[in-house]
Amino acid sequence: xxxxxxxxxxxxxxxxxxxxxxxxxxxxxxxxxxxxxxxxxxxxxxxxxxxxxxxxxxxxxxxxxxxxxxxxxxxxxxxxxxxxxxxxxxxxxxxxxxxxxxxxxxxxxxxxxxxxxxxxxxxxxxxxxxxxxxxxxxxxxxxxxxxxxxxxxxxxxxxxxxxxxxxxxxxxxxxxxxxxxxxxxxxxxxxxxxxxxxxxxxxxxxxxxxxxxxxxxxxxxxxxxxxxxxxxxxxxxxxxxxxxxxxxxxxxxxxxxxxxxxxxxxxxxxxxxxxxxxxxxxxxxxxxxxxxxxxxxxxxxxxxxxxxxxxxxxxxxxxxxxxxxxxxxxxxxxxxxxxxxxxxxxxxxxxxxxxxxxxxxxxxxxxxxxxxxxxxxxxxxxxxxxxxxxxxxxxxxxxxx
Amino acid sequence: xxxxxxxxxxxxxxxxxxxxxxxxxxxxxxxxxxxxxxxxxxxxxxxxxxxxxxxxxxxxxxxxxxxxxxxxxxxxxxxxxxxxxxxxxxxxxxxxxxxxxxxxxxxxxxxxxxxxxxxxxxxxxxxxxxxxxxxxxxxxxxxxxxxxxxxxxxxxxxxxxxxxxxxxxxxxxxxxxxxxxxxxxxxxxxxxxxxxxxxxxxxxxxxxxxxxxxxxxxxxxxxxxxxxxxxxxxxxxxxxxxxxxxxxxxxxxxxxxxxxxxxxxxxxxxxxxxxxxxxxxxxxxxxxxxxxxxxxxxxxxxxxxxxxxxxxxxxxxxxxxxxxxxxxxxxxxxxxxxxxxxxxxxxxxxxxxxxxxxxx
Numbered sequence: 001x002x003x004x005x006x007x008x009x010x011x012x013x014x015x016x017x018x019x020x021x022x023x024x025x026x027x028x029x030x031x032x033x034x035x036x037x038x039x040x041x042x043x044x045x046x047x048x049x050x051x052x053x054x055x056x057x058x059x060x061x062x063x064x065x066x067x068x069x070x071x072x073x074x075x076x077x078x079x080x081x082x083x084x085x086x087x088x089x090x091x092x093x094x095x096x097x098x099x100x101x102x103x104x105x106x107x108x109x110x111x112x113x114x115x116x117x118x119x120x121x122x123x124x125x126x127x128x129x130x131x132x133x134x135x136x137x138x139x140x141x142x143x144x145x146x147x148x149x150x151x152x153x154x155x156x157x158x159x160x161x162x163x164x165x166x167x168x169x170x171x172x173x174x175x176x177x178x179x180x181x182x183x184x185x186x187x188x189x190x191x192x193x194x195x196x197x198x199x200x201x202x203x204x205x206x207x208x209x210x211x212x213x214x215x216x217x218x219x220x221x222x223x224x225x226x227x228x229x230x231x232x233x234x235x236x237x238x239x240x241x242x243x244x245x246x247x248x249x250x251x252x253x254x255x256x257x258x259x260x261x262x263x264x265x266x267x268x269x270x271x272x273x274x275x276x277x278x279x280x281x282x283x284x285x286x287x288x289x290x291x292x293x294x295x296x297x298x299x300x301x302x303x304x305x306x307x308x309x310x311x312x313x314x315x316x317x318x319x320x321x322x323x324x325x326x327x328x329x330x331x332x333x334x335x336x337x338x339x340x341x342x343x344x345x346x347x348x349x350x351x352x353x354x355x356x357x358x359x360x361x362x363x364x365x366x367x368x369x370x371x372x373x374x375x376x377x378x379x380x381x382x383x384x385x386x387x388x389x390x391x392x393x394x395x396x397x398x399x400x401x
Numbered sequence: 402x403x404x405x406x407x408x409x410x411x412x413x414x415x416x417x418x419x420x421x422x423x424x425x426x427x428x429x430x431x432x433x434x435x436x437x438x439x440x441x442x443x444x445x446x447x448x449x450x451x452x453x454x455x456x457x458x459x460x461x462x463x464x465x466x467x468x469x470x471x472x473x474x475x476x477x478x479x480x481x482x483x484x485x486x487x488x489x490x491x492x493x494x495x496x497x498x499x500x501x502x503x504x505x506x507x508x509x510x511x512x513x514x515x516x517x518x519x520x521x522x523x524x525x526x527x528x529x530x531x532x533x534x535x536x537x538x539x540x541x542x543x544x545x546x547x548x549x550x551x552x553x554x555x556x557x558x559x560x561x562x563x564x565x566x567x568x569x570x571x572x573x574x575x576x577x578x579x580x581x582x583x584x585x586x587x588x589x590x591x592x593x594x595x596x597x598x599x600x601x602x603x604x605x606x607x608x609x610x611x612x613x614x615x616x617x618x619x620x621x622x623x624x625x626x627x628x629x630x631x632x633x634x635x636x637x638x639x640x641x642x643x644x645x646x647x648x649x650x651x652x653x654x655x656x657x658x659x660x661x662x663x664x665x666x667x668x669x670x671x672x673x674x675x676x677x678x679x680x681x682x683x684x685x686x687x688x689x690x691x692x693x694x695x696x697x698x699x700x701x702x703x704x705x706x707x708x709x710x711x712x713x714x715x716x717x718x719x720x721x722x723x724x725x726x727x728x729x730x731x732x733x734x735x736x737x738x739x740x741x742x743x744x745x746x747x748x749x750x751x752x753x754x755x756x757x758x759x760x761x
Contacts, residue, residue: 001403001678274749278745281747284696285700289672298404299405300405313666371663373656380639380666382639385656386650
């Protein structure tokens with residue numbers, strides 16, 4: 001048990017620090033039209049230095065490095081104000097899928113521009129009738145000559161409103177069980193018949209979209225993997241999600257400790273209320289548990305192992321804790337807690353915003369319930385759910401509204 | 402970066418698990434539970450001493466193996482998993498740690514080799530009544546320690562006591578007048594101990610500060626025992642959920658059970674990660690030890706309590722019978738949560754550490 005880098009890791013970290021110190025300064029000194037322009041410029045700068053996708057092979061513009069090097073760079077980069085989220089899904093999930101299944105010409109055309117931040121990719125899987133049950137996809141693709149004609153609707157598509165391309169999972173066969181009739185394509189999101197509508201979330205934000213397909217023509221040459229074999233392709237996409245060693249941020253134990261020093265509670269400050277102190281200790285224990293679990297994940301990566309199932313507990317804890325801390329802070333402010341205006345609410349409304357964001361976090365990227373099923377089934381080896389849909393043809397499945 | 406046991410440590414831990422599977426099966430634990438006159442398993446105690454475990458973290462110059470505290474943590478995890486009915490924690494986590502922390506050269510030379518050899522059972526005597534440690538009435542006048550401590554884990558079988566008196570820690574040699582108490586966990590005895598003994602001062606620190614320094618070290622080691630117990634509870638619950646059928650299928654196929662076991666898993670992983678951090682702080686005597694120990698202690702107490710109670714619940718009717726084994730771990734979870742101070746006390750300490758840390 002120790003926290004020190006190996007000599008090789010330390011050397012890599014030192015080089016990354018030096019590079020970041022010099023390049024963040026230059027980047028911040030330059031003027032950018034808007035946040036997206038700044039993000040693209042930063043991404044291009046990283047790509048030129050081999051820091052854009054550290055684990056990708058050099059021939060594709062990556063760094064030819066190891067997962068642990070990627071983690072180290074991420075830790076160092078996180079200390080600078082250069083956190084742009086626009087490329088995460090494309091580079092983390094979509095482009096790796098293209099690299100695994102597309103022909104050489106397609107890869108040559110798309111990998112470089114994506115890596116440099118010139119083009120952004122979205123992942124179009126979820127549908128109104130297929131959230132947790134993502135294989136229940138209804139968006140239909142019918143073959144017509146060299147093309148497929150696609151009709152249907154996707155939902156929860158992160159970043160579609162600023163994306164150029166996407167990978168889309170569609171149903172090509174309704175006579176077979178649901179997992180066996182899906183096919184994956186890549187497409188230009190500006191194709192005729194594609195309509196993107198942002199979703200207004202309860203928190204006020206609009207990070208997701210609905211994407212409607214009306215007679216959209218996708219050439220068969222844009223197919224990824226075999227016809228009706230799209231589920232296997234989707235699993236490759238989703239597997240790439242697992243290496244993300246995400247950080248927390250937002251309303252945590254340290255933030256509520258800060259609030260508790262200032263807010264009155266009965267005769268003294270909230271920090272001196274014994275009931276509050278007990279809860280604060282619980283939050284600290286959970287947050288530390290997550291931080292130290294990430295250290296275990298990094299250790300596995302450092303040893304060249306695949307991270308174990310311990311990495312799957314993160315979101316269940318983090319999202320619920322955010323909701324609990326947010327609301328506890330709001331209630332601690334008493335009547336004043338209802339005020340969400342950043343100009344008036346303590347810590348610029350951090351806790352009010354956490355209270356409104358937490359419900360979405362408990363659902364996005366796998367609900368609490370689905371994640372617990374995954375832990376129970378894949379980690380503990382308990383039986384799967386009773387399924388009525390497994391061997392039935394998709395067209396015969398019961399559907400709700 | 403290495404936030405896991407090393408390969409050698411894993412090997413030691415695997416050996417310990419095999420050893421305890423052979424020497425400390427559930428019949429050994431029940432042998433103590435079911436016999437009022439048996440307070441620990443003497444054969445297991447001797448065997449553990451022969452393995453050298455009592456001196457795992459004691460330096461070689463004092464007759465130990467000199468392995469280090471991470472190795473001791475690994476052994477603690479296995480002892481917790483086996484619910485071992487021996488005075489290991491009292492002797493090793495409390496008394497040997499107190500000696501290594503505060504003992505004079507003469508005190509270390511006198512006692513550590515005997516502890517490592519299994520010749521001495523230790524006990525750590527602090528509590529004098531209900532509630533967290535407050536005003537201490539036990540005092541030492543002219544080298545003689547007088548007072549009553551209740552409860553003292555292993556106080557009825559100990560030959561060497563570390564006692565918290567009004568002004569500091571003292572070492573008391575020999576047996577003491579001990580009345581065995583009826584407790585929640587008869588596999589780990591506790592007694593009311595009345596002292597009227599010659600006593601030697603152990604270190605110069607103030608009473609409660611000295612006690613807390615020992616507790617910080619013991620808390621990490623106890624957290625590993627708790628973690629081992631919590632893992633065992635999850636295994637038992639999972640095993641039963643796969644074996645037991647109701648309404649035509651395995652009860653482990655129902656989400657009410659699956660999500661319950663997933664909740665146990667999550668708490669156990671939080672406890673494991675925090676225990677590892679505590680092990681690092683303990684092994685390196687890092688400045689972070691007080692906070693890391695409190696964090697490990699709170700997480701492990703919560704995990705073991707939750708796992709032990711939900712293990713009984715998963716077992717249904719059979720779960721609360723005397724014959725079924727879940728009760729052993731439910732009882733032990735209470736013993737381990739209370740022996741070094743209850744979770745509420747540690748949460749208070751944790752927040753105190755956060756306050757000083759963030760004020761600095």
